[in-house]
Amino acid sequence: MARTAVSGRLTWQVAAVTEIRQETPTIRTLALDVPDWPGHLAGQHIDIRLTAPDGYRAQRSYSISSAWTEGAKVELTVQRLDDGEVSPYLTDTVEVGDEIELRGPVGGWFVWRERQTSPVLLVGGGSGVAPLMAMIRQRAIAGTKQPFRLIYSVRTPEDVCFADELRRRVRDDAGLDVRYVYTRKVPDGWPEPPRRIDVAALNTHGWPPDFGVDCFVCGPTSFVETAADILVALGHDPRRIKTERFGGK
Ligand SMILES: Cc1cc2nc3c(=O)[nH]c(=O)nc-3n(C[C@H](O)[C@H](O)[C@H](O)COP(=O)(O)OP(=O)(O)OC[C@H]3O[C@@H](n4cnc5c(N)ncnc54)[C@H](O)[C@@H]3O)c2cc1C
Numbered sequence: 062m063a064r065t066a067v068s069g070r071l072t073w074q075v076a077a078v079t080e081i082r083q084e085t086p087t088i089r090t091l092a093l094d095v096p097d098w099p100g101h102l103a104g105q106h107i108d109i110r111l112t113a114p115d116g117y118r119a120q121r122s123y124s125i126s127s128a129w130t131e132g133a134k135v136e137l138t139v140q141r142l143d144d145g146e147v148s149p150y151l152t153d154t155v156e157v158g159d160e161i162e163l164r165g166p167v168g169g170w171f172v173w174r175e176r177q178t179s180p181v182l183l184v185g186g187g188s189g190v191a192p193l194m195a196m197i198r199q200r201a202i203a204g205t206k207q208p209f210r211l212i213y214s215v216r217t218p219e220d221v222c223f224a225d226e227l228r229r230r231v232r233d234d235a236g237l238d239v240r241y242v243y244t245r246k247v248p249d250g251w252p253e254p255p256r257r258i259d260v261a262a263l264n265t266h267g268w269p270p271d272f273g274v275d276c277f278v279c280g281p282t283s284f285v286e287t288a289a290d291i292l293v294a295l296g297h298d299p300r301r302i303k304t305e306r307f308g309g310k
Contacts, residue, residue, distance in 0.1 A: 103199035104172035107165030126191040128198035140188035180208040186280025217246040240266040270296040279305040
């Protein structure tokens with residue numbers, strides 16, 4: 062992979078939206094055709110800049126949810142925040158053929174590299190699953206069999222993003238499994254009531270620290286801080302816990 066993919070290509074450029082997928086009632090994936098994309102690492106993000114006719118600009122970051130292989134599209138998976146400035150535009154207004162100004166890939170810390178061989182514990186809250194999905198997809202492309210587990214905290218079964226693909230991958234990608242923690246509504250017959258991520262959830266669904274686990278935690282800020290604190294309290298090495306905060310409370 063080109064060195065630029067790691068250090069970040071911080072030049073603004075224009076990309077075309079080539080495909081849009083409605084993942085859940087509030088989340089859409091946009092596939093972008095970015096000229097001369099240098100490739101990216103799973104976990105990196107891009108910056109998007111919108112400019113209004115009067116010159117007013119708004120800029121936000123979005124994780125890349127697609128894995129990288131030669132010729133692949135860059136995909137973003139965006140959740141609409143009803144009172145938000147940028148996300149409603151990306152989830153409701155943008156259409157195939159529109160152009161978006163962006164720069165990237167950005168970030169070299171919150172990344173999973175194919176040469177990492179340790180078991181990986183992914184902990185995602187809401188749209189925080191986006192960069193974790195890129196890691197799951199990249200692992201499949203790399204053909205590695207190291208244990209990967211996703212603990213996915215989500216409001217209701219209808220809000221699960223990538224639901225069909227996750228189901229298929231758990232069946233087909235040896236060594237991958239997914240545990241759900243529903244915060245507002247559980248599926249019929251689910252063995253526990255709705256709950257937020259807590260010590261018991263991470264203790265039950267996670268792996269013991271002596272398993273030599275690399276942890277990636279991503280989602281709204283309070284979710285990330287809670288989950289990372291619990292992982293440390295359970296004995297995980299803080300140097301092996303990487304976090305990405307999406308903002309909000
Ligand atoms: C590195 C990075 C990667 C990101 N990747 C993604 C991604 O893959 N998908 C995605 O949907 N978002 C992602 N985000 C969040 C994204 O950048 C925006 O913050 C988000 O879309 C809200 O922007 P907005 O303009 O719609 O809302 P704003 O107008 O900025 O905010 C509206 C209200 O929502 C609150 N808010 C802002 N962000 C959040 C949040 N994440 N959760 C809850 N409340 C919030 C604000 O405090 C405010 O009250 C990422 C953020 C970072 C820093």
